[in-house]
Amino acid sequence: MANNKKMVEAITSRDEDFAKWYTDIVKKAELVDYSGVKGCMVIRPYGYAIWENIQADLDRRFKETGHENVYMPMFIPESLLQKEKDHVEGFAPECAWVTVGGQEKLQERLCVRPTSETLFCEHYKKIINTYRDLPKLYNQWCSVVRWEKTTRPFLRTSEFLWQEGHTMHETEEEAREETLRMLHVYSDFYKETLAIPAVIGRKTEKEKFAGAEETYTIEPMMHNGVALQGGTSHYFGDGFAKSFGITYTGKDNKLHYPHQTSWGVSTRMIGALIMVHSDDDGLVLPPKISPIQVALIPVAQHKEGVLEKAEELRKALAEKFRVKLDSSDHAPGWKFAEYEMKGVPVRVEIGPKDIEKNQCVVVRRDTREKAFVSIDELVPFVENLMATIHNDMYDRALKNTQEKTFTATTFDEFVDTAKNKPGFIKAMWCGDTACEEKIKEVTGGVKSRCIPFNEEHLSDVCVCCGKPAKHMVFWGKQY
Amino acid sequence: MANNKKMVEAITSRDEDFAKWYTDIVKKAELVDYSGVKGCMVIRPYGYAIWENIQADLDRRFKETGHENVYMPMFIPESLLQKEKDHVEGFAPECAWVTVGGQEKLQERLCVRPTSETLFCEHYKKIINTYRDLPKLYNQWCSVVRWEKTTRPFLRTSEFLWQEGHTMHETEEEAREETLRMLHVYSDFYKETLAIPAVIGRKTEKEKFAGAEETYTIEPMMHNGVALQGGTSHYFGDGFAKSFGITYTGKDNKLHYPHQTSWGVSTRMIGALIMVHSDDDGLVLPPKISPIQVALIPVAQHKEGVLEKAEELRKALAEKFRVKLDSSDHAPGWKFAEYEMKGVPVRVEIGPKDIEKNQCVVVRRDTREKAFVSIDELVPFVENLMATIHNDMYDRALKNTQEKTFTATTFDEFVDTAKNKPGFIKAMWCGDTACEEKIKEVTGGVKSRCIPFNEEHLSDVCVCCGKPAKHMVFWGKQY
The missing domain is CATH 3.40.50.800 (Anticodon-binding domain)
Structure with missing residues (x-):
């Protein structure tokens, strides 16, 4: 191999400078090019072909679970975005705003969609009348915009490609089932197609999506021990339905609010493919999505x-x-x-x-x-x-994740691990946001990744404050 | 059938009110819904499934002819849009402008792409160096925005879905070949998949695309005799390459400008499907794209x-x-x-x-x-x-087009036909824009559709001014 390497300009070694190694691969494997627009990328043919293979596989899984694709407008009038209070607070700070259209100043400015809950709700209000109209299981493939200060190809860009599922159900139980069903569609896809293992679970109150009652997440670990939020699935309850006045006549002939979910994954997954599998000679792609x-x-x-x-x-x-x-x-x-x-x-x-x-x-x-x-x-x-190859790639990534997953039962141990051993830390937590904030501050950025479905009992008390523990949490730094 | 019709709310008869019949079908076949955003539509599952079938078929044809898909940013900085003079004059009046991002006023405003020639040129400038890098045969599936005053689902909307091919070639000859190749890919697709016949040919100087040297078009006739510009393919020469400073080192070791094309079709095609084939009981879809x-x-x-x-x-x-x-x-x-x-x-x-x-x-x-x-x-x-069914649908549409195609050799005959017989008019033309403008004014909107590849010799002189004729032109009103 030595001979071959000489013929192409070498890339930075992964162990030497992980960030530079990443951007070298992105550039030399011709996945993306930078554009003249701040924070926006050009996805080149080879990168886009990976995305097309990802899309085809996921789209099949969505259709097999009864979902239909639709297309909503890319603009959201400001008044529509403001209908759900928590949601607008979460997204307004990172919106791009259209204020001029066809040479005239607009009476109401339009946000370029950062996510489309509000547009789906506006449409659902018109088409949902009775329980016979439920469930509605819609998905959309599109690009979204979130104005980012610092960006990195695939991982954090002002515009990115994704899919967003938005569903409405008769009952809370059905909506909760859907939320978890789609989380598992994602984790199956990560395992079976991307050859990437991941921790899955529920986000804490502090880390959940703006407007959601509960957010579930899939958290694969990158080769360097840093987490990537790989996909999320949200249960909204009937909060948006109430804000938007969406009701249906039930079998009992009374009016009810439907229960809602949304779920999404994006071109970030291509970033995960690079950071989980690749090496000093470039990309290593799992067979199923390799162009x-x-x-x-x-x-x-x-x-x-x-x-x-x-x-x-x-x-x-x-x-x-x-x-x-x-x-x-x-x-x-x-x-x-x-x-x-x-x-x-x-x-x-x-x-x-x-x-x-x-x-x-x-x-x-x-x-x-x-x-x-x-x-x-x-x-x-x-x-x-x-x-x-697929199985070996998965097993190596799993081994890396396991080797870089640690346990801490005291605060000193937690801080020491966070400083010296990149990876996940499993530790007990009292349930208070204050402890999450303290941990983040003291460790320079470690956050709760999720409360896993199978919690272990590591001790009786919160690793941070010593009060009785409610949950075991996976902690870690993130992209 | 009489019994069945009573059970669903009847739609307006096609002969009675073509425009209302059209919007009735769009609504009752659940293809689109109106949104709260001016001029933007919600494409519902059934409408989107038609688009997915159209996409899959066309994408296969593009890949078979050697094209690769990419994704460019959705924003164009104003200075980039202005690089090609004719192009910016054509598009600037109908742009939507982002002026605020992440709560800050932008230093330079960003246009939401109405088409992406400028973005492709910026990228091509970076990746084209020698003749070995040519041709570049790229295509993009995306949504674009053109601020429209009056809109109609599928036919004219402020945002629509389309594909835009952008290619770069060593020689004028190759680029001209590509322009015509893609025009024929479109006309094959119209015939073989949509069961729609069309007149194809070259646009006049007045009707060509902003910045193009030549524009070719496919012009199917709707059931009521009105034309729809069904797709266009442009030859740009090296105009954009010069404006953007794109050069390559040729086999002769000298610097040259590459020659460029672009070509596109959009969700308008769904409008054509409705207006060509459908009837008073609703949609009639050709088998190949029916969900x-x-x-x-x-x-x-x-x-x-x-x-x-x-x-x-x-x-x-x-x-x-x-x-x-x-x-x-x-x-x-x-x-x-x-x-x-x-x-x-x-x-x-x-x-x-x-x-x-x-x-x-x-x-x-x-x-x-x-x-x-x-x-x-x-x-x-x-x-x-x-x-x-496919062949019969095609034949019926062809018969309708033939029956509604007329010939005029004098101006009176032309005006009389334009007023009384909806459809295409074949007539000779001197080549002057002034005659196109006069015809449009006198007839209340009849424009040149195209100069067909097989021109007939109907007379020696222009139907409008009587000067020597240069071409036979198809004329007609359009959506």
Whole structure:
């Protein structure tokens, strides 16, 4: 490999400077480019192809659970945004405002949607009349804008792409079920498609979404021990319904307020893919969302029969995988480095000597393991290998998460761990926001990630104040 | 049918009031809802499902012709928009401007993209260096905003969904080829997927896109004889490249400006689907983009064996088609009317008497023809029927276009036809904008649609001024 690396400009080492390593990958794998608009990114073809694969997989999961896609306006009149008090307080400070349209000053300014609860509520008010109209299970794929001071590609940008599900239900029980169902759709997707393990649970009062009764979250850990809020699912109760006057006639012939949820994931997930799996040679992509699954590289391609054989292999592989046969005039070593940088899970090399032996060389991107495989066995071999790569990537990420998850039962231990051991800390908590604030201040940014569904009993008292503990909480720094 | 119609509120007759008929369908087929934001629409699940089918089909065609999807910021800084003079003059008057972000007044205001030529050029300037970087064949699916005074769902809205292709090429010849290739991708799509015939050709100087050297257009005729600009493809030459300073080192080792194209179609196409094919009972959708292709209606569904048989048919049909088995407690007649309103191409009815005879009833939405079909033959029968429906829909639309296409060789004849016969007028033209302006004024809105690729020689002189004719032009009113 040493030879190949010399041919491409090296990227910063992950252990040396994690932040610079991240932006190097983003740039050199050609995922994004910076734009002239503050905090907005250009998502380049390779980055967008990852997003399209993510979208297709999630969209199938949403449709299988009965959801329908819709499209709402991108603008929210200021008066509409203000209808739910907590919600507007949470979002107004980071809104972009349109004040001029078609050369005239607008009578009412319009916010570029930071999220669309208010627009969905306005629409639901018109189309929900009786229990027969429920549930409404809508989803929207779109871009949203939140004015950010400091930005980083995929992780925090003023504009980003996402999906937002917004549903309405007859009863609290149904809405709560939906909230958890979608959280589990997300965690299944993280595990089965992104090969990323995550802690899931409920956000504390302090960390929940503006306007929600409860927020559930999926929190994968990045390679450096920092958390990324990977997706959230909110139960709203009937708060928005009351603010917007949405009612339905129930089976009992009386008027009721419906119960609401919303849930979303975004292009941040591409940031998670980088920070969980990738290494000093570039991206490492899980097979299911990699735009190219097999890079097929002819060796000594000018020799008779090599390109013909390569094309034969391409055809056979293309029936099962997204294959790219690269017969450009770059040297094989340059190509090896290029597809390593792009995180392509499997490389297949075929040259004159391989053809003589009716074999080819198969190299995994994640471990660099190399195998000589009979051409007759190539397709089933690669098929098995893809499953193995996915599972191994998941297991390595899980191991990293477990190794960087610590326990603290005293405040000193907590602070010491927070300072010296990047990762999650499990600790008991009394339920008071004051303790969260103190922990954040003393540790320089550690926040509650979530109250997991399976709480452990680590001690009887809050790690911060010593009062009786109510919950076990995962704590950690975040992107 | 008479009975069914009574059960749903009737829509306005198409012949009586075309505009009201249109908005009735949009509303009752649940395609869109009006929003609280001026000129912006809510695209409801059924309308959005049509758009998803359109997107999937077009996206496949774009990828087959070598294009890649990307995502650009939704904001354009004012200084960037101003870089190409003709372009900014065309778009600035209808821009929505963001002037406040995150509670602070912006130093430079940002336009919400009305189209993205300028953003693509800014990016291309960074990534195009040598002839090896060309061509760049990018496409973007997104929403754009053009501040409109009077709006109508799908046809003219302040925000709409579209795709915009933006490509860069080494030579003028290649760029011109691309411009025409994409025009033909559009016209193939209109014919093969939407079952809509169209006149295609080049726009006159007056009607071309702001900043383009040439604009090509696809112009389908609506049932009432009015044209809809159904899609455009532009050749830009190197005008933007010069304004933005985009150069590449050619094979000759010298600096050159690349040649550029852009092309787009939008949710307007859903408006065309309605206005070309639909009737007084609602939507009529071509099979390829209909969200439901077969509506399966059990008759006397409480009787033993009916629902079981219906489910058996659903399974068999679902292997080839998007089927909906409606076993809700509405009466069959209500269901017939409902799926007629939604334009579902084929209805299959199955009841106890049919089961006895091992048959079912198959009804076409477009012609109302009914057939009794053996259950064993159902799937291949429906498969053939779908092809027949598509072709018949196309042929009827073509017949309508032909019947409403007239010829004029004198100005009086032209004005008389424009006033009394809605449709296209073929007439000779000298090439002067002044004649286009006069024609528009005298006829109350007739404009040149395009100069078709196959011009006929109708006379030697311009129908307006009598000077020597340069071209035959299709003229007509437009949405």
